[in-house]
Amino acid sequence: SQTIHQWPATLVQPVGSPLSLECTVEGTSNPNLYWYRQAAGRGLQLLFYSVGIGQISSEVPQNLSASRPQDRQFILSSKKLLLSDSGFYLCACAALEGVNEKLFFGSGTQLSVL
Amino acid sequence: LAKTTQPISMDSYEGQEVNITCSHNNIATNDYITWYQQFPSQGPRFIIQGYKTKVTNEVASLFIPADRKSSTLSLPRVSLSDTAVYYCLVVGQSGGFKTIFGAGTRLFVKA
Numbered sequence: 123s124q125t126i127h128q129w130p131a132t133l134v135q136p137v138g139s140p141l142s143l144e145c146t147v148e149g150t151s152n153p154n155l156y157w158y159r160q161a162a163g164r165g166l167q168l169l170f171y172s173v174g175i176g177q178i179s180s181e182v183p184q185n186l187s188a189s190r191p192q193d194r195q196f197i198l199s200s201k202k203l204l205l206s207d208s209g210f211y212l213c214a215c216a217a218l219e220g221v222n223e224k225l226f227f228g229s230g231t232q233l234s235v236l
Numbered sequence: 237l238a239k240t241t242q243p244i245s246m247d248s249y250e251g252q253e254v255n256i257t258c259s260h261n262n263i264a265t266n267d268y269i270t271w272y273q274q275f276p277s278q279g280p281r282f283i284i285q286g287y288k289t290k291v292t293n294e295v296a297s298l299f300i301p302a303d304r305k306s307s308t309l310s311l312p313r314v315s316l317s318d319t320a321v322y323y324c325l326v327v328g329q330s331g332g333f334k335t336i337f338g339a340g341t342r343l344f345v346k347a
Contacts, residue, residue: 158337165323165339166323166337167337212279223327224282226282227279227280228279
């Protein structure tokens with residue numbers, strides 16, 4: 123079964139600083155990969171998804187970007203963080219089980235922009 | 237993708253059965269229904285998935301009526317550790333979870 127590695131677990135960054143969050147997946151090949159963000163007490167917002175190397179789709183306009191340099195690596199970046207970028211960031215991998223897909227999530231990164 | 241509506245919060249006591257209902261009036265023919273559980277500071281975890289009628293696994297049961305416009309997640313004999321947020325998702329069978337999770341249902345299990 124697939125395993126999703128996401129780091130760091132927590133991060134405190136000043137406004138205007140760059141960001142790089144990395145997610146790697148084991149146990150599957152050519153997965154669909156996703157970045158979600160969750161504000162405190164809220165549901166998950168889909169930020170980016172990728173169906174393959176170099177293929178990125180953005181769901182909402184924002185200060186963030188994503189890249190997929192390798193099949194099982196998904197990176198979330200920002201050149202200059204804003205206060206509003208604070209939140210809980212989750213990487214997810216879609217796995218096909220039977221005829222349906224399931225999402226498997228990493229452990230998340232709690233980002234605080236101060 | 238179909239929009240879902242579920243209660244914001246529910247309270248229960250240990251040992252009780254909990255039923256959380258989700259409305260999805262615009263569900264398409266090829267869509268299926270998935271429920272996730274999320275604990276604080278963790279990613280959501282898959283609970284159960286179904287297309288129609290009843291699905292049961294070691295954790296929960298999922299009841300889907302014939303018109304599929306709603307579904308009910310049933311948690312038998314809840315414990316304190318079942319306190320979490322439960323999300324209902326309707327996803328297309330073609331794949332791709334290109335949807336925004338709703339706020340979910342916050343279940344509080346009391347002793």
